[in-house]
Amino acid sequence: MQPVDRQGNEPSGATAQNDGASAAGADDGDRPADAARYSERLLSEGHERWEGHRCPICFLFVGLPMREYAKMNVCCMKTVCKGCELAAKQRGIYDRCPFCRTPHPTDDASKLAMIQKRVSKRDSVAIFHLGNKYYHGGLGLTKDVPRAIELWTEAAELGLVYAHHNLGHAYYTGKGVDEDKPRGIRHWQEAAMKGDVQSRHSLGVAEFNNVNHELAVQHYMISAKMGCENSLNAIKKRFMGGLATKAKYAEALRGYGDALEEMKSHQREEATKLGF
Numbered sequence: 001m002q003p004v005d006r007q008g009n010e011p012s013g014a015t016a017q018n019d020g021a022s023a024a025g026a027d028d029g030d031r032p033a034d035a036a037r038y039s040e041r042l043l044s045e046g047h048e049r050w051e052g053h054r055c056p057i058c059f060l061f062v063g064l065p066m067r068e069y070a071k072m073n074v075c076c077m078k079t080v081c082k083g084c085e086l087a088a089k090q091r092g093i094y095d096r097c098p099f100c101r102t103p104h105p106t107d108d109a110s111k112l113a114m115i116q117k118r119v120s121k122r123d124s125v126a127i128f129h130l131g132n133k134y135y136h137g138g139l140g141l142t143k144d145v146p147r148a149i150e151l152w153t154e155a156a157e158l159g160l161v162y163a164h165h166n167l168g169h170a171y172y173t174g175k176g177v178d179e180d181k182p183r184g185i186r187h188w189q190e191a192a193m194k195g196d197v198q199s200r201h202s203l204g205v206a207e208f209n210n211v212n213h214e215l216a217v218q219h220y221m222i223s224a225k226m227g228c229e230n231s232l233n234a235i236k237k238r239f240m241g242g243l244a245t246k247a248k249y250a251e252a253l254r255g256y257g258d259a260l261e262e263m264k265s266h267q268r269e270e271a272t273k274l275g276f
């Protein structure tokens with residue numbers, strides 16, 4: 001679902017230069033008080049996951065990375081968890097969306113038509129998804145990165161955190177756009193404060209690249225406690241390297257375990273067992 005899903009993959013184009021990551025959200029560098037307030041807000045907000053990451057049927061948060069635990073349906077743009085998909089199949093619903101019951105599209109052209117129909121209604125998820133298709137050149141569309149960036153920007157303006165995450169990645173790494181790390185970081189900050197786990201993890205990576213280990217661990221702590229295994233592993237690595245305390249790692253481990261526990265359901269366990 002997320003083509004530039006870099007859950008835990010430290011951006012490859014990243015370098016260890018100082019790009020002002022810590023205060024990138026504060027526009028005016030001459031106002032240190034504003035920058036400090038922004039940095040404080042950045043660390044205090046977004047500790048709860050974004051509500052859009054819940055399965056619309058069972059209302060539980062979807063496991064991370066979401067593409068492994070849920071599937072997006074282009075009819076309604078709802079991402080349904082595999083547990084609910086299995087339950088639907090057990091009730092005989094095979095060829096339809098488990099959420100809105102629209103028959104699944106059978107070819108690229110009908111998929112694209114469904115997406116475009118929702119784009120015309122300004123559905124932010126559909127706009128984002130169409131952007132993904134342009135980014136990679138999917139569903140018969142010619143690859144068009146500038147168009148993808150335009151669509152992601154539109155979806156981000158409508159408040160969609162995934163769109164901010166992808167824009168953050170594109171600008172930070174310069175993949176398909178002129179590299180602009182502070183701009184990429186601002187997108188991640190925007191999304192992280194709304195509870196986007198992947199963007200929070202990416203902020204940890206950016207601070208790590210910036211040799212701000214303490215701040216990197218602070219970001220990783222937040223995302224680990226929201227169920228991000230890569231953030232947990234990042235803290236473990238810092239702990240092994242003497243850059244994080246044992247107590248911090250233990251706290252992350254506990255928080256991560258609690259987040260996983262909250263996402264558990266009988267249906268989801270069954271779906272995993274069946275290799276769904």
Ligand SMILES: [Zn+2]
Nearest residue numbers: 055058081084
């Ligand atoms: Zn569900």
Ligand SMILES: [Zn+2]
Nearest residue numbers: 075076097100
């Ligand atoms: Zn549907």
